[in-house]
Amino acid sequence: MTAASRPATILEVAHLAGVSKTSVSRYYSGERERLSATMQERISAAAEQVGYHPNPLARSLKGGPSGLVGMLVADIRNPFSVAIMHGLEQACRQAGLSLMVCNSDNDPDQERQQLAMMSSWRIEGLVVNAAGCHSDALRQFVTSGTPVVLLDRSLADVQVDEVGLDNTAAIDMAIDHLVAQGYSRLLYITEPPAQASSRQARLARFESRCAGQGLDATILCTELHDQQALDQRLRALAPVVSHARPAILCANGQVTLAVAHRMRALDLRSGEIGLIGIDELDWCGLTEPGITTLAQPTDAIGQAAIDCLRTRQHDRSADRQYRAFAPQLIQRGSTQPPASH
Amino acid sequence: MTAASRPATILEVAHLAGVSKTSVSRYYSGERERLSATMQERISAAAEQVGYHPNPLARSLKGGPSGLVGMLVADIRNPFSVAIMHGLEQACRQAGLSLMVCNSDNDPDQERQQLAMMSSWRIEGLVVNAAGCHSDALRQFVTSGTPVVLLDRSLADVQVDEVGLDNTAAIDMAIDHLVAQGYSRLLYITEPPAQASSRQARLARFESRCAGQGLDATILCTELHDQQALDQRLRALAPVVSHARPAILCANGQVTLAVAHRMRALDLRSGEIGLIGIDELDWCGLTEPGITTLAQPTDAIGQAAIDCLRTRQHDRSADRQYRAFAPQLIQRGSTQPPASH
């Protein structure tokens, strides 16, 4: 392989191998079987000699596969998003695809723009983990033949595959665990579920489950920067002697972080007040008794998303898929009540 | 603007406006001034009507600007990398560019592959935050006219711009702070600095500074998963009555995390043992007395990297730039020694 100043083209390879560009193209477009053995050898040798790699630009301009998968993410600084991104990236690599990540910073306008951009780059598939997503933009992808997968979201009015946490199972596991540990006064804290269907699903399950089981449950639905709201409810939760033990269930990692911060500020002891959060985070083992979490299998989720894309690529009219993954309980001190006396 | 099933082409706009495609091309390639006022209006109107956006694929195939900036990152799960990524992304957006992020997962082979991929997508600039980077691959970018910026790394044998933390200032700030707080027996913990120049720079500065000042300083250079090495040194550090107060300086966020974990496991109290880390992390305010950190201005660093790229784009032979940013001290309990008696 010679290091050329300009990348080699298919024509150079064809010339060197003494074959037509069409044959070289076939060699690289998964039609090798159609070529005779000698031809394959000649092409392979020539390509190696000049260090040829097909130009994805030209390829996808012509309408061929771009080898590009897009990911639209609402908040790139959310550790969950990063974890998923990592999973996607791995899965893409394994499938010979490249991931193009677009962060919308929670701005619907940007979302639109990013979608347009990805579309103009002719991505072969799109993974969406964002809120304000105007459905018609997504539908445009679908009708143009680009598979779309919704990640940790669901949209009633657009028919696409969905992958994410099994929210019902997660909430059930959390509640079961809390109850088993002796907590019976539950506070569920979530960000406003407006656009985010998974927040809605978790919240709904929490409500119905607690109602069904007759648990003493309350809900706090707040923006995380609203420290007052948080503080007020946390204070109100402080345990009363000879009263049911209180516990907090955090709807996601961001909530867990905010709650941990305020509990520390208010000098509330977790354990005494139970604390469990959905999403595992680097530092959950670090705070004093450690925070119990439900870890999402993010790599598996990413892999599943790519699987969905590829399946649908090969069969555009495949059945709509919903893939929900169960979380894993990581038990730490925050759900270990102090020995009663 | 009509929603067309297939995106509009320059030809359709030209036709509709009754002008040549060349003129439309000029309109979109920053040569508007060369067009008469009437022509500009006609094109603008026609483009709006059919919802035209130039196709970046075709554009960059022909050799025009792709509007794509590549980022090669060694570990996408490192919060520092994510923070930088966010900064880059913002800066790109502002400049009308798109960011293509490639994660190499610390695998040199993948690095090569990712670089090749980005090159084949004709990125206009490359930001590198990775270790095993074979210099010749980078040089190839440079010679082909693609500006490269090294982020938090430096390479002796390839002439490119570099942006990152002012390592000297950071180490000095950390040491000064520790000394001012009454710590004088210092342990510097870092991952092996082999390929990473910033690790080398920090380590070197720590050594020379401590030597110059006659401080009782030791160094632990270890892989973070080597729990034994860590534990041993941490135990050895335990404070001795009527002896100089010990403190730990963590070379980066990953180290801080690992050290915090082991300190907790060994029941070592930070504060008593001083603890300061380079890189601010979400949870540093959460652990018991809080961990003092030096926060890097990641958004500014990202912005600076893009600035470098653009400068060099316009003047390929501009002077090589080194831009180093000072960190900000965020003081918490871990560098607050308990009141002495």
Add this chain to the structure above:
DNA sequence: TCTCGAAATGGGAACGTTCCCATGACGAAT
């Protein structure tokens, strides 16, 4: 009035592919 240069505009090739449609060869069936 003629010439000339600048300014405004357009035509066509090229970028590196893919894919449709030949073309020739060859063995099998008539």
Add this chain to the structure above:
DNA sequence: ATTCGTCATGGGAACGTTCCCATTTCGAGA
């Protein structure tokens, strides 16, 4: 021997741009 289908291969157009090189127009200077 002739016809046919199949297989291996090649030529050329097309994808949507940009850019080089005309061509046309027009006002100014001779």
